[in-house]
Amino acid sequence: MEFLNPIFYGRIARIVRRGCMLGFVAATCLSGVRAAAGPEPATVSAEYRVKAGFLFNFPQFIEWPARAFATAQAPIVIGVLGEDPFGSYLDELVRGEKVGGHPIIVRRYRRGDDSADCHILFISGSEAGQFPKIVSALAGRSVLTVADEDGFERAGGMVRLAIENGKIRLRINPDAAKASGLAISSKLLRLAKMITPEKG
Amino acid sequence: MKKLSVEQLMDLEVTSVSKHPEKLSEAASAIQVITGEDIRRAGATSLPEALRLASNLEVAQIDSRQWAITSRGFNNVFADKMLVLIDGRSVYTPLYAGVYWDVQDTMLEDLDRIEVISGPGATQWGANAVNGVINITTKSAKDTQGGLLVGGGGTELRQSEEARYGGKLAPNIYYRVYVKYFDRSDSVRPGGPTANDAWRMGQTGFRVDWEQPLDTTFTVQGDAYDATMGQVGPDNIRANGNNVLGRWSRSFGDGSNVKLQVYYDHTHRRIPGSFTQDIDTYDLDFQHQRPLGPINNFVWGVGYRLVEDAIVNTPANAFLPPSSGQQLFSAFAQDEITLRKDRLHLMVGTKVEHTEYTGVEFEPSARLSWTPGGEQTIWSSISRAVRTPSRIDRDLYSPATPPYRIAGGGNVVSEKLTAYELGYRAQVSPQFALSLATFFNDYSNLRSLEPLTPPLAFPVEQSSGLRGHSTGAELTADWRVTSAWRLRAGYTELRVHSEPNPGTIDRSTRDSIGRDPNHQFSLHSLFDLSAHWECDADLRYVGPIANQNLPGYSEADVRLGWRPAPVWELSLNGQNLLHSHHAEFNRPGARREIQRGVFAKATWSF
Numbered sequence: 001m002e003f004l005n006p007i008f009y010g011r012i013a014r015i016v017r018r019g020c021m022l023g024f025v026a027a028t029c030l031s032g033v034r035a036a037a038g039p040e041p042a043t044v045s046a047e048y049r050v051k052a053g054f055l056f057n058f059p060q061f062i063e064w065p066a067r068a069f070a071t072a073q074a075p076i077v078i079g080v081l082g083e084d085p086f087g088s089y090l091d092e093l094v095r096g097e098k099v100g101g102h103p104i105i106v107r108r109y110r111r112g113d114d115s116a117d118c119h120i121l122f123i124s125g126s127e128a129g130q131f132p133k134i135v136s137a138l139a140g141r142s143v144l145t146v147a148d149e150d151g152f153e154r155a156g157g158m159v160r161l162a163i164e165n166g167k168i169r170l171r172i173n174p175d176a177a178k179a180s181g182l183a184i185s186s187k188l189l190r191l192a193k194m195i196t197p198e199k200g
Numbered sequence: 201m202k203k204l205s206v207e208q209l210m211d212l213e214v215t216s217v218s219k220h221p222e223k224l225s226e227a228a229s230a231i232q233v234i235t236g237e238d239i240r241r242a243g244a245t246s247l248p249e250a251l252r253l254a255s256n257l258e259v260a261q262i263d264s265r266q267w268a269i270t271s272r273g274f275n276n277v278f279a280d281k282m283l284v285l286i287d288g289r290s291v292y293t294p295l296y297a298g299v300y301w302d303v304q305d306t307m308l309e310d311l312d313r314i315e316v317i318s319g320p321g322a323t324q325w326g327a328n329a330v331n332g333v334i335n336i337t338t339k340s341a342k343d344t345q346g347g348l349l350v351g352g353g354g355t356e357l358r359q360s361e362e363a364r365y366g367g368k369l370a371p372n373i374y375y376r377v378y379v380k381y382f383d384r385s386d387s388v389r390p391g392g393p394t395a396n397d398a399w400r401m402g403q404t405g406f407r408v409d410w411e412q413p414l415d416t417t418f419t420v421q422g423d424a425y426d427a428t429m430g431q432v433g434p435d436n437i438r439a440n441g442n443n444v445l446g447r448w449s450r451s452f453g454d455g456s457n458v459k460l461q462v463y464y465d466h467t468h469r470r471i472p473g474s475f476t477q478d479i480d481t482y483d484l485d486f487q488h489q490r491p492l493g494p495i496n497n498f499v500w501g502v503g504y505r506l507v508e509d510a511i512v513n514t515p516a517n518a519f520l521p522p523s524s525g526q527q528l529f530s531a532f533a534q535d536e537i538t539l540r541k542d543r544l545h546l547m548v549g550t551k552v553e554h555t556e557y558t559g560v561e562f563e564p565s566a567r568l569s570w571t572p573g574g575e576q577t578i579w580s581s582i583s584r585a586v587r588t589p590s591r592i593d594r595d596l597y598s599p600a601t602p603p604y605r606i607a608g609g610g611n612v613v614s615e616k617l618t619a620y621e622l623g624y625r626a627q628v629s630p631q632f633a634l635s636l637a638t639f640f641n642d643y644s645n646l647r648s649l650e651p652l653t654p655p656l657a658f659p660v661e662q663s664s665g666l667r668g669h670s671t672g673a674e675l676t677a678d679w680r681v682t683s684a685w686r687l688r689a690g691y692t693e694l695r696v697h698s699e700p701n702p703g704t705i706d707r708s709t710r711d712s713i714g715r716d717p718n719h720q721f722s723l724h725s726l727f728d729l730s731a732h733w734e735c736d737a738d739l740r741y742v743g744p745i746a747n748q749n750l751p752g753y754s755e756a757d758v759r760l761g762w763r764p765a766p767v768w769e770l771s772l773n774g775q776n777l778l779h780s781h782h783a784e785f786n787r788p789g790a791r792r793e794i795q796r797g798v799f800a801k802a803t804w805s806f
Contacts (some may be wrong), residue, residue, distance in 0.1 A: 026756055045415045045451050046451060050209055050212050053209045054203075054206065056202070057204075057205070057206050057209065061206075087453065088451075093202055097202075118754065159568055162218075162344075166208065166313075167210060167211065167212065167314065168210060168212070170206075170210075188206065191206055191207060191210060
C-alpha cells in the first residue's frame with residue numbers, strides 16, 4: 001500500500017519542494033528576459049519572415065495581363081489585407097527591388113473592396129471568416145490571392161502557404177488564377193501541390 | 201531572405217525552436233532526418249524500429265524488449281556514448297549510463313521528426329553526446345487536431361491500440377491527449393524455446409501549445425506509462441514513470457530569440473532478483489540566440505539539473521551509497537561566423553559543465569562548412585566530448601558487503617573523445633541527393649576493470665585504464681526514381697579498436713568493448729502503386745560482430761498499405777521476413793533470437 005507509506009509522502013513533499021524551486025528560478029529568468037527585452041518591439045517571427053520571402057519571390061513567376069499596369073514603369077503592388085503579420089519586414093524586403101522594370105511596393109488595406117488595385121494580395125488570418133466574400137469580390141480582377149489559413153482553397157483562393165512538417169508548402173489553384181487572367185510559371189507550379197476547390 | 205529562391209525558402213524550418221531554426225549549424229554535421237511520414241511508410245511500431253531508418257546508427261534488437269543502439273561504435277544494451285532526447289527531455293539514464301529503450305515511447309503518428317546526428321554534439325548538448333545525438337520531436341498540438349484511432353495485431357506485436365484527440369481550447373491554444381497500449385510476444389533462445397520475455401505497456405499523455413501570433417510559443421506536455429515485462433525468474437519486471445515539461449520561446453524582430461525549458465521526470469523500475477530503482481530528474485535550460493551584425497550569430501545558454509535516485513539493493517549487488525543526489529551546472533556559448541556570405545561558415549563554441557564526480561569539463565568544437573556553389577557542401581570539424589561517470593561506473597559493488605569481488609570505481613574519470621570529421625553533401629539533381637561523412641575518433645580514459653591485488657583475478661575495481669580509436673564512413677543516397685517511387689540507401693563502414701594503457705591490466709576488453717559490425721547496408725523502397733495503394737520494402741544487411749562470435753545477417757520488412765478513403769488506412773506488415781528467427785546481438789550464452797512477425801493495422805482519423 002504505497003499510499004500509506006510515510007516514505008511516499010516524504011517523496012511527494014520533496015518533489016513539490018524541488019518543483020517550486022525550479023518554478024521560482026524559471027519565473028525569475030522569465031521576468032529577467034521580459035525586462036531585458038524592454039517594451040514590446042515590433043517583431044516578426046521566422047515563419048512570417050519566410051512567408052514574406054515567398055511574397056517577394058512571386059512576381060517573377062506570375063504574368064499579369066498588360067491592362068494590370070497603367071505604364072511600363074507602374075509598380076507591382078503587394079497588398080496586405082487585415083491584421084499585418086509582417087510588420088515593416090516586407091517593406092524592407094521589397095525596397096529598391098524591380099521585376100521586369102516594375103518596382104515592387106507594399107500597401108495595406110482594411111477592407112477587401114479597397115484592394116482591387118493591387119497585384120498580389122495577402123489576406124491575413126484575421127479575415128479568415130471573410131475569405132469567400134473577399135475572393136468573390138476580386139473575381140475577374142488580375143489579383144493573385146494568397147493566404148495561409150485553412151479553408152482558403154475551398155473559398156476559391158489561388159495560393160495557400162501551408163505548413164507541413166515545419167516547412168512551408170505551396171498549394172496552388174491554377175484554374176482560379178487562369179480565370180483572373182494570370183499565368184503562373186510552370187517553374188512555380190512544379191514546386192506546388194495543385195488543388196481544385198471541389199477536392200478542397 | 202532576399203537572396204533565397206522559392207526552393208530554398210521551402211527548405212527552411214519555420215516552426216522549429218531549436219538552437220538554430222534554420223539549421224545552418226547542422227549543415228556541418230553528419231545528420232540524418234527521419235520524418236513522421238518515413239516512419240509510417242516503414243511500418244515501424246516502436247521508436248527503435250523507426251531508428252533502423254537512420255543508416256548512421258547501429259540498431260540491434262537484443263530480445264523482445266531490449267535494444268542496443270548507437271552510432272560510431274561501442275554498442276551495448278546501455279550504449280553509454282549516445283545522448284537521446286524526446287522533445288528536449290534527456291532519456292539517458294544517469295544510473296546505468298545509457299537508454300532504457302523499452303520505456304521510451306510516444307504516439308508514432310504524432311511524431312514530427314527524428315534527427316540522428318552521428319558524431320559528437322557535446323558543444324550544444326553536453327556530456328554523453330560523445331558518439332551521437334538522437335533528437336526526437338513530436339508535432340505541435342496545432343498540427344494534430346481531430347481524432348485518430350489506430351488498432352492492430354499479429355504474431356510478434358500481438359496487439360496494439362492507440363487513440364488521440366486534438367482540439368482547440370481558445371484562439372491560438374491547441375491541445376491533444378493520447379492513450380496507447382501494446383502487448384508484444386516473446387523472443388526465443390537459439391534453437392527455438394521461448395525466452396519468456398513477452399511484455400506489455402500502456403502510456404498516456406497530453407500536449408498543449410499556445411502559439412501567440414508572430415513570435416511566442418508556450419508548450420506544456422507530459423506523459424505517464426506503466427509496463428510489465430517478462431523475465432526468466434520468479435516475477436515480472438515492473439516499470440513506470442511520468443514526466444511533465446514546459447517550454448517557452450519567443451523570437452524578436454532583430455532575429456534574436458530566447459527559449460526557456462523546465463522539466464521533471466520520474467522513473468521507477470523493479471527488477472525482481474536485482475535492483476529496484478527510483479530516479480527523479482529536475483532540469484532547467486535557458487538559451488538566447490542573437491545575430492551580431494551580418495557576420496556573427498551568437499548563441500549562449502545555461503542549464504541546471506538535479507538527479508536524485510533511491511536504489512533498493514540486493515545481497516548480490518549494490519549501489520553504495522544506495523541513494524544519491526547530484527547536481528549538474530552547465531553553460532555554453534557558440535558563434536556562427538559567416539566568413540563569406542552563403543559560401544563559407546565557421547562555428548566555434550564550447551560547453552562548460554560542472555559535475556559532482558569530475559568537476560569542470562570543457563567540450564569545445566570548431567566546424568567549418570563550405571558551399572562551393574551549386575547544391576553541395578563540404579564540411580569539417582574538430583571537437584571534444586566527454587562521457588561523465590554514471591553511478592554504475594563509480595558506485596557498483598558486488599556482493600553488497602565486504603569482501604567485495606567488484607569494489608566500485610572511485611577512480612573512474614570522464615571518458616574523453618577528440619573527434620575529427622570530414623563530410624560532403626550534394627543535391628546532385630532535384631531527384632538525387634548524396635552524402636558522405638567520414639571520421640577519426642581518438643578516445644582516452646575508457647572504462648576498464650582492473651584487479652586490485654594482481655596477480656589475483658579478484659577483487660576488481662572499475663577504472664579508466666583503456667584507450668581506443670575508431671574510424672569509419674557513412675554514405676547515404678536518396679533517389680526519387682519517379683514521382684511514385686523513392687529509394688533510400690545507406691552504407692556504413694566502421695572499425696573500432698581499444699586497448700589497455702601501458703602498464704594497465706584489464707579484464708574487460710575482449711568481449712565488453714567494440715561490439716560492432718564492421719559494415720552494414722540498408723535499402724528502403726517507397727512505392728505508390730496508385731493513389732490508394734502503397735508498397736514499401738526495407739532490406740538490411742548487418743555484418744558479423746567478431747568479439748561476440750555473432751554471424752552477419754540480412755533481413756527484410758515489407759508493408760502493403762491501402763487508403764480506401766482519406767480518413768482510412770489499412771496496412772499489412774511483415775517484419776524480419778527472411779528467417780523464422782535470427783540473432784542481432786550478444787555473446788552465445790546470453791543470446792536471444794528475434795522471430796519473423798506479421799501484423800495488420802487500421803487507422804481511422806476523424
